[in-house]
Amino acid sequence: MPPAVAKDPASCQTVRFADIGWADITSTTALALVILDALGYRPASTIASVPISFAGLKSRQIDVSLGYWWPVQEQALTPFLKAGSIDLIEPANLTGAKATFAVPAYVYQAGLRTFADIAKHHKELDGKIYGIEPGSSANAAIQKMISSNQFGLGSFKLVESSEAGMLVTVERAIRDKKWVLFLGWEPHPMNIQIDMKYLGGSDNVFGPNDGEARVYTLTSPGYQTRCPNVGKLLANLHFTVQLENQLMQSVMQRQKPADAARAYLKKNPQVLDAWLAGVKTFDGGEGLPAVRASLGL
Incomplete structure (x- = not known):
């Protein structure tokens, strides 16, 4: 054969x-x-x-x-x-799938529910937004919002990190009941492991339907x-x-x-x-x- x-x-x-x-x-x-x-x-x-x-x-x-x-x-x-x-x-x-800003549920319940709410809580958030790895398109979108003062974010700082590093920071903040704003996405176990909420009113920064x-x-x-x-x-x-x-x-x-x-x-x-x-x-x-x-x- x-x-x-x-x-x-x-x-x-x-x-x-x-x-x-x-x-x-x-x-x-x-x-x-x-x-x-x-x-x-x-x-x-x-x-x-x-x-x-x-x-x-x-x-x-x-x-x-x-x-x-x-x-x-x-x-x-x-x-x-x-x-x-x-x-x-x-x-x-x-x-x-989904990718947009997220916060712990207790932060959402305290009033940070939309992109327009972020600037009001500069102090509680320590002026920081936690992104992912340097060079990512998501970080570029966040930096563009900061540079153009969109949603009044001009005085915020983007903290770049690996996915794992970002999640460690978020989990530590939640353990200490501190406020933290971060890039969240699904699918990801964070949606199971963290009591978190996605923000609305993003004006399509991360795509239609608030990050779809x-x-x-x-x-x-x-x-x-x-x-x-x-x-x-x-x-x-x-x-x-x-x-x-x-x-x-x-x-x-x-x-x-x-x-x-x-x-x-x-x-x-x-x-x-x-x-x-x-x-x-x-x-x-x-x-x-x-x-x-x-x-x-």
Whole structure:
């Protein structure tokens, strides 16, 4: 018998993902890595900030990012899309997401409920707004509000930090019953672990409907044409807020992302049916049974 013909060329066996360092993207990337490994590929992920991930996709040093948050990153990505130097897969891999300012519930109950209320409470907030990592589009939006004195925020200071560092600061403030204003988002275990409220009246700073967001998959230019089998899997990958909240909780409890992903798939094997529809192994075999066998299902 002739050897099986690979659906993808040999150059596609290594699949390079960008992990932008946010727990949700680390979690979904881990799912993709586990599945691709079971299909006979050699997937790998590299921690890269959002700007570096975009540059890597453009230069084809990175193949895939599952972490384009729209509209928070829209301004940064649009030039790449217009130039055809990054491809976007539609539809979104996640709908029902959210990213905007949040406060602990006791702060909300005390009267800080909208963006227009923030400036009134400069003293209680110590003049600080806690963002995420330097270079992020969300921080750029916050800094623009401060620089233009939008909502009277001109005298506030943006505190940049990693996601983990920001959350430690928020949790410490809550423990001490202090006021704190921070960038919150969903999916994220913070929505389960912290009694928090999102602010209204944002004037679309973080997108329509007070921060409603979608998350898309990006690839290097022409990747789905070059590597159609991996491209098919990427097009099939659609997540839910509930899935990501659960998986992220395991990852943030210091379980290795790959172990958390395998455990989730073993408990929820039904998700594989849609994700692997029409997807083959690297050597051309049927994808679904190969992944189920790899997971011991």
